[in-house]
Amino acid sequence: GAVVSQHPSRVICKSGTSVKIECRSLDFQATTMFWYRQFPKKSLMLMATSNEGSKATYEQGVEKDKFLINHASLTLSTLTVTSAHPEDSSFYICSAGGTSVGWEQYFGPGTRLTVT
Amino acid sequence: QKEVEQDPGPLSVPEGAIVSLNCTYSNSAFQYFMWYRQYSRKGPELLMYTYSSGNKEDGRFTAQVDKSSKYISLFIRDSQPSDSATYLCAMRWGGNQFYFGTGTSLTVIP
Numbered sequence: 709g710a711v712v713s714q715h716p717s718r719v720i721c722k723s724g725t726s727v728k729i730e731c732r733s734l735d736f737q738a739t740t741m742f743w744y745r746q747f748p749k750k751s752l753m754l755m756a757t758s759n760e761g762s763k764a765t766y767e768q769g770v771e772k773d774k775f776l777i778n779h780a781s782l783t784l785s786t787l788t789v790t791s792a793h794p795e796d797s798s799f800y801i802c803s804a805g806g807t808s809v810g811w812e813q814y815f816g817p818g819t820r821l822t823v824t
Numbered sequence: 825q826k827e828v829e830q831d832p833g834p835l836s837v838p839e840g841a842i843v844s845l846n847c848t849y850s851n852s853a854f855q856y857f858m859w860y861r862q863y864s865r866k867g868p869e870l871l872m873y874t875y876s877s878g879n880k881e882d883g884r885f886t887a888q889v890d891k892s893s894k895y896i897s898l899f900i901r902d903s904q905p906s907d908s909a910t911y912l913c914a915m916r917w918g919g920n921q922f923y924f925g926t927g928t929s930l931t932v933i934p
Contacts, residue, residue, distance in 0.1 A: 712867075714867075740920055742922075749832055749926070749927075749929070750926060750927075751828075751830075751912070751924045751925060751926040751927060752868070752912070752924045754921065754922075757920070757921070799865075801867050801868075803867075805920060811856065811916070811920070812870060812873075813920075813922060814870075815860075815867035815868045815869065816867050817866055817867045818865065818866065818867045820865065
């Protein structure tokens with residue numbers, strides 16, 4: 709199956725700093741990428757959907773100025789958490805889809821963000 | 825009311841048991857139904873998918889969809905310790921947005 713990577717897998721940062729998370733589709737072109745947030749024992753919460761070359765569409769309640777998403781190429785999307793605070797600590801997961809893989813979303817391994 | 829409801833468990837069974845995992849949903853427009861398995865600190869991986877109503881079998885796994893009741897199930901036969909994970913149901917109506925359940929945590933005890 710298609711492979712999606714995320715980097716870093718874990719990051720610890722201080723409150724007020726910014727953190728960038730990368731999501732890459734390794735063996736297919738991802739026309740659409742999704743960013744999710746997952747709290748312990750909770751479901752995946754969709755944050756935003758991005759199509760290559762377009763601005764991301766954010767879900768209601770997600771601050772677009774805080775969670776900056778860039779999908780500049782068909783294999784890379786980035787999520788930048790700006791001015792991070794402890795409440796931003798969470799597990800962030802990306803998924804990627806594309807015409808070559810049909811309807812399916814392929815998930816990355818996730819990034820554990822801890823803000824101290 | 826949430827779009828998708830799933831009992832979070834946790835569910836603990838002895839090795840070899842038959843496991844039944846379930847989700848209910850409210851949107852009758854959902855057409856595609858998926859089950860994902862997520863190991864601890866990992867991203868979800870697709871386990872089974874079904875289009876519309878009916879059953880689908882893959883090895884020890886069987887997915888069932890009952891659209892009239894808005895109810896889907898995943899059965900795991902001869903459960904193994906390696907099946908210990910969180911199982912998420914997901915559905916979509918045709919667009920590219922998935923609606924996930926909260927996930928059910930399963931532990932299979934050797």
